[in-house]
Amino acid sequence: MATLTGKARLAGVLGWPVMHSRSPLMHGFWLKRHGIDGAYIPLPVERDFETAVRGLQAAGFRGLNVTKPHKEAAFAICDTVEPSALRAGAVNTLVFDGRGITGSNTDGFGFMAGLAEAGITLDGASALVLGAGGGARAVCAALLDAGAIVTLANRSRHRAENVAAALPGLSVTDWEEREQALGECDLLVNTTSLGMAGSEPLTLDLRQAKTSLCVADIVYVPLETPLLAQARAAGLRTVDGLAMLLHQARPGFKAWFGVDPVVDDELRRLVLASLEA
Numbered sequence: 001m002a003t004l005t006g007k008a009r010l011a012g013v014l015g016w017p018v019m020h021s022r023s024p025l026m027h028g029f030w031l032k033r034h035g036i037d038g039a040y041i042p043l044p045v046e047r048d049f050e051t052a053v054r055g056l057q058a059a060g061f062r063g064l065n066v067t068k069p070h071k072e073a074a075f076a077i078c079d080t081v082e083p084s085a086l087r088a089g090a091v092n093t094l095v096f097d098g099r100g101i102t103g104s105n106t107d108g109f110g111f112m113a114g115l116a117e118a119g120i121t122l123d124g125a126s127a128l129v130l131g132a133g134g135g136a137r138a139v140c141a142a143l144l145d146a147g148a149i150v151t152l153a154n155r156s157r158h159r160a161e162n163v164a165a166a167l168p169g170l171s172v173t174d175w176e177e178r179e180q181a182l183g184e185c186d187l188l189v190n191t192t193s194l195g196m197a198g199s200e201p202l203t204l205d206l207r208q209a210k211t212s213l214c215v216a217d218i219v220y221v222p223l224e225t226p227l228l229a230q231a232r233a234a235g236l237r238t239v240d241g242l243a244m245l246l247h248q249a250r251p252g253f254k255a256w257f258g259v260d261p262v263v264d265d266e267l268r269r270l271v272l273a274s275l276e277a
């Protein structure tokens, strides 16, 4: 890393654990590419979240990414919470400036940027989202905001209903009904952990789906989940989880370091290699 000056812009990712986070790799890549006098630092903080954040703010940091287990606690520390975080139910990005601490959530932005990159348009489209965990609410909110008609199915129906209660316009269907619900859909999104390395695959018969269906999976280890492999073999369009992971980092980088960075093949290869290591 280049020597930092006294004017260096500083940011980082705060969570516990943080050693698996790919954010330092992504931000480090962009800092180097743009020759920015700055650093992005992994900050392992298990407890004392508020003390750590206030200390970093006082020390001149521009802001932070917040990851597990602090994404919900981060609301309490914000002077301003942006609609993206309210809609997603979690804060993953903090910006420190003259207005104090502003919290937002960039997962929905990342997911939509991945779809846009693949040429998928959504206005008036029907989407079926599977899962009701951390990633699901941000994805559902972003799809609704883009004008899609969204149905959610989750193994534990009450969790899907909790998401729907926070997002007017979202419909819920039973997990067992997911294949029937797929029939008229333009987009299917897996946000469950099914298909992730070490988990069982998602079982879903895609034969009833429209030939124009796009299948997106936010799981990124492995990059080609069994669901995406099945969709590709059926000739359907697919979007993998790496696109969301890379694009969600852009708004923070822009706010802290002043450049809207580009997600390209070089970055994709770099992050992919670290996931495969």
Ligand SMILES: NC(=O)c1ccc[n+]([C@@H]2O[C@H](COP(=O)([O-])OP(=O)(O)OC[C@H]3O[C@@H](n4cnc5c(N)ncnc54)[C@H](OP(=O)(O)O)[C@@H]3O)[C@@H](O)[C@H]2O)c1
Pocket (backbone or CB within 6 Å): 107, 110, 130, 131, 132, 133, 134, 135, 136, 154, 155, 156, 159, 191, 192, 193, 194, 196, 218, 219, 220, 241, 242, 244, 245, 246, 248
């Ligand atoms: N690409 C990205 O940037 C990005 C962002 C966020 C997350 N992710 C990935 O998305 C995946 C989910 O993450 P998360 O944080 O949302 O997880 P989470 O909060 O733990 O939620 C897990 C979800 O999977 C469902 N599930 C787990 N086992 C199941 C099974 N056997 N049958 C049916 N459903 C099952 C859960 O259903 P119940 O509610 O019934 O338990 C729940 O909806 C992970 O692989 C994560 O790495 C990727």
